[in-house]
Amino acid sequence: MRGIRGRTWLLLTAAGATVLALIGGTAVWFSADRERQRSDNLEQLGRACAGLLPHERLRGFVPDDSAGVLEEYGTMLDPGQESRALLDCVLAWGPGRWEPEALVQVRAEALTAAQVAADDEGPRSVGDFPMPLPAGARGGTMADDRLNGSAVSAFLRVECPSGLRGRSRPAESFRVTVDLPSAADDEYDVPDADHLLAARTAVDVANWVLGRQDCGREPIRTSASPRRTEGPEPTELCAWTDPHELDFAAEEWEFTGDARYDERAGSCAGHTTGFGVPDGMPVVELRAESWSGEFARGAYERHTYAGSAPGQGARSSAAPDGAVAIRTPEFSPPALALWAGSVCDGGPSYHRIAVTPGISFDDEQEVTVDGQVRKRFSADARAALDRYLAAADGWPKRAHCHDTKVLGEVEEWLR
Numbered sequence: 001m002r003g004i005r006g007r008t009w010l011l012l013t014a015a016g017a018t019v020l021a022l023i024g025g026t027a028v029w030f031s032a033d034r035e036r037q038r039s040d041n042l043e044q045l046g047r048a049c050a051g052l053l054p055h056e057r058l059r060g061f062v063p064d065d066s067a068g069v070l071e072e073y074g075t076m077l078d079p080g081q082e083s084r085a086l087l088d089c090v091l092a093w094g095p096g097r098w099e100p101e102a103l104v105q106v107r108a109e110a111l112t113a114a115q116v117a118a119d120d121e122g123p124r125s126v127g128d129f130p131m132p133l134p135a136g137a138r139g140g141t142m143a144d145d146r147l148n149g150s151a152v153s154a155f156l157r158v159e160c161p162s163g164l165r166g167r168s169r170p171a172e173s174f175r176v177t178v179d180l181p182s183a184a185d186d187e188y189d190v191p192d193a194d195h196l197l198a199a200r201t202a203v204d205v206a207n208w209v210l211g212r213q214d215c216g217r218e219p220i221r222t223s224a225s226p227r228r229t230e231g232p233e234p235t236e237l238c239a240w241t242d243p244h245e246l247d248f249a250a251e252e253w254e255f256t257g258d259a260r261y262d263e264r265a266g267s268c269a270g271h272t273t274g275f276g277v278p279d280g281m282p283v284v285e286l287r288a289e290s291w292s293g294e295f296a297r298g299a300y301e302r303h304t305y306a307g308s309a310p311g312q313g314a315r316s317s318a319a320p321d322g323a324v325a326i327r328t329p330e331f332s333p334p335a336l337a338l339w340a341g342s343v344c345d346g347g348p349s350y351h352r353i354a355v356t357p358g359i360s361f362d363d364e365q366e367v368t369v370d371g372q373v374r375k376r377f378s379a380d381a382r383a384a385l386d387r388y389l390a391a392a393d394g395w396p397k398r399a400h401c402h403d404t405k406v407l408g409e410v411e412e413w414l415r
Contacts, residue, residue, distance in 0.1 A: 266395030292346030322371025334413030
């Protein structure tokens with residue numbers, strides 16, 4: 001019996017060792033398989049979409065348990081294709097039930113003159129593209145919710161003066177759209193850095209088209225891309241945006257501004273953080289922007305397109321006492337912008353100061369602003385411009401701006 005028990009123990013020990021070896025081998029095999037899968041996915045990410053994706057910033061979305069699904073076409077990838085798309089590329093990861101766990105999409109498409117005209121018939125806006133753009137280019141960014149997380153997108157319309165080759169219908173403009181995943185929980189938490197990444201990717205795609213199509217214009221430069229910071233205190237470049245010194249709303253403020261100086265563009269902004277609207281219609285938001293050289297021409301062109309350049313449009317009809325009626329805004333709150341022109345280190349330049357007063361519309365279709373309050377809007381804008389131009393560490397002084405002339409106000413509200 002003792003011998004039988006000994007042999008049984010040996011058999012059980014051997015069987016246990018075999019099971020452990022199988023488990024260990026399986027774990028090693030699975031680990032190696034996942035490493036190979038992730039390596040394949042990263043290689044696919046690097047070559048997808050003509051190599052134009054920001055692969056280093058997207059690595060965190062690449063899985064190791066499933067293969068990426070890539071679909072791409074377009075006349076610039078295959079000149080024999082019949083398509084409006086110059087480039088259309090979709091890369092998806094993860095078998096989500098209703099949508100992929102992460103999705104990247106890039107598209108560049110030619111626009112005929114009729115399509116450009118139809119595009120221009122809709123509401124015109126300057127756009128919120130987070131980079132300065134030259135003349136002949138305009139765009140914007142936005143964020144959106146997904147079933148899991150969020151996404152950020154950018155669009156950019158660019159002119160190609162020499163015309164896009166290889167098309168049966170002539171086209172001298174094209175549009176780039178980019179969709180990227182974001183790690184933010186929802187669209188309201190998508191950081192500025194993600195908007196900037198989408199914008200940079202759109203510019204990279206546009207420059208790829210401009211170069212390969214010999215469009216006859218310089219590529220869009222990204223060296224003046226903002227390095228902005230947010231917080232309760234303004235950056236050194238934006239220290240002049242002191243709401244107490246400017247006699248703006250006596251509330252808590254949050255600031256956004258450039259972290260470093262660039263001679264071709266600068267931006268500072270601040271806004272109150274509390275809920276509700278303070279009494280007396282004080283300024284609750286301030287924005288200052290400067291552009292020089294090619295970016296100055298681009299900024300003025302986009303504001304002219306949107307009807308918000310100085311000298312465009314009539315002023316509000318004022319009552320004998322100077323009171324004006326402001327209608328409920330559809331999108332952005334009412335603001336008063338004041339423009340100035342200078343000659344700076346980067347060439348001819350524009351400065352734009354915009355002040356947003358705290359106006360409570362409640363359920364009213366319009367609000368009447370007292371004449372004295374309307375005059376104060378102008379005084380607030382001029383005080384902010386003067387302080388901006390005089391600030392020792394501000395953009396105009398660092399850019400050695402001179403021969404500055406005030407160009408006029410723009411009432412950015414519905415009449």
